[in-house]
Amino acid sequence: MTSSRLPGKVLQPIAGQPLLHYHLDHLRAAGQPVFLAITNKATDNPLADFAAQAGIPLTRGSEEDVLSRYWTCAQEHDLDIIVRVTSDCPLLDGQLIGEGIAEYIRLANPRLYLSNVLERTFPRGLDFEIFSRELLNKAFQESTLPSDREHVTPYIHQNRSGSVEFQHITRTPDASHYRLTVDTADDFELIRVLIEQYQAQYLSTSQLITVLESHPELVALNAHVEQKKA
Template sequence: MKIGIITQARATSTRLPAKVLLTAGGKTYLQHHLDRLAETGLPVIVATTTNPDDEPIVELAGELGVPVFRGSELDVLSRFAGAIREHELDGAVRVTSDCPLIDAAVVAEGVEAFRAEAADNLYVSNCIQRTYPRGMDYEIFSGPRLLQADADATLPADREHVTSYLHQNRTGDMRLLNMPWDRGDLSKYRLTLDTPDDRQLLTALIEDFGAAELNCADLVAIMEKHPELHALNEHIEQKKLGE
């Protein structure tokens, strides 16, 4: 079974424009993200848009030797479907590029669970019931099922949010498998990049604590030891589905 990681990236983010191209510790956040994903040993594809604003993302991925698929800016489902077709994936891991400290071992655990059953109707994620910090999110699903969703989904939210057709069980036969963290619920922490306050926290973690080399448990340990770090972005509300 050929499984690949597809990460979506664009420069036209609203709350923090071109956020993945900003830098910390001498690297763009996108490079941090891609470096972490490479540790899974799985092929990684950047799914970006045909918008000229995204040329820097294409160029950076090229410099790093990461393939790029370019598609619709708003119809992200069709973008993922195109990447799956082009790379002939039997299964896909969906992540987002605003997770520069995503833990490869966390993703790999989900992939192992998916491979163990390799069922066409299986959807595996660690955020169906969230226990990991934001920034560690992944979703894993069958390539053919995502292609079928692309063919059948008509709701604008399903086209924009890629996997809602699957995890909302529009077909009536999907089986959802949640992967909780054995350390308990630590979802209060935000290790994702969406706002200037998120950037302040991530920059501090990377430049002052060597976060680029740390796993999820190590990062949480730092946050627990330094509540002033958590205070930097604990007030941020995540955008809701459809916003």
């Protein structure tokens, strides 16, 4: 709720529903339990209320040490596999995430990190990372840099332990130049237009990309926004 560039963004309404509603609706298409890991600050109490109303299990913890929040959530709910997504991505692809989970389970490798992030070919805002509790435990125990604790997975995906293996989910053609995450007011405006005028909440990733390809004026709404660096 205390986002530096757009405070309260995940509860901002579009077509009568908060951004987080669309995020959750898409995420449930992955067919797996969803957990919300938020800060223990009073400013995040509205998110706790949202979780209670939506029936989502909740973990609260440090604002700065997000890695500890993930670790605590995995401990509390005895999770063997963790899928990391961020809540400012209301149009993420739950079906794609579900396919990623199925592939991860098929490979049955606790040292595997599977994502569509390191080799980026999907629009920003469809990001997901899948890793084992074993890798999460190692990161929690051994990460010391503040940036590692804040961004959860650098220790894993930078292979600091030297034992991580990688699998990448990619698409052709490359659509990584599109931006469907919400960091700024201009990002929010694009999502608002896509939902209110193009029913984006019901579109597949391929259909969303087709809309963006056909309407450069929409892409221009947030083309200038730079992603914050970790």
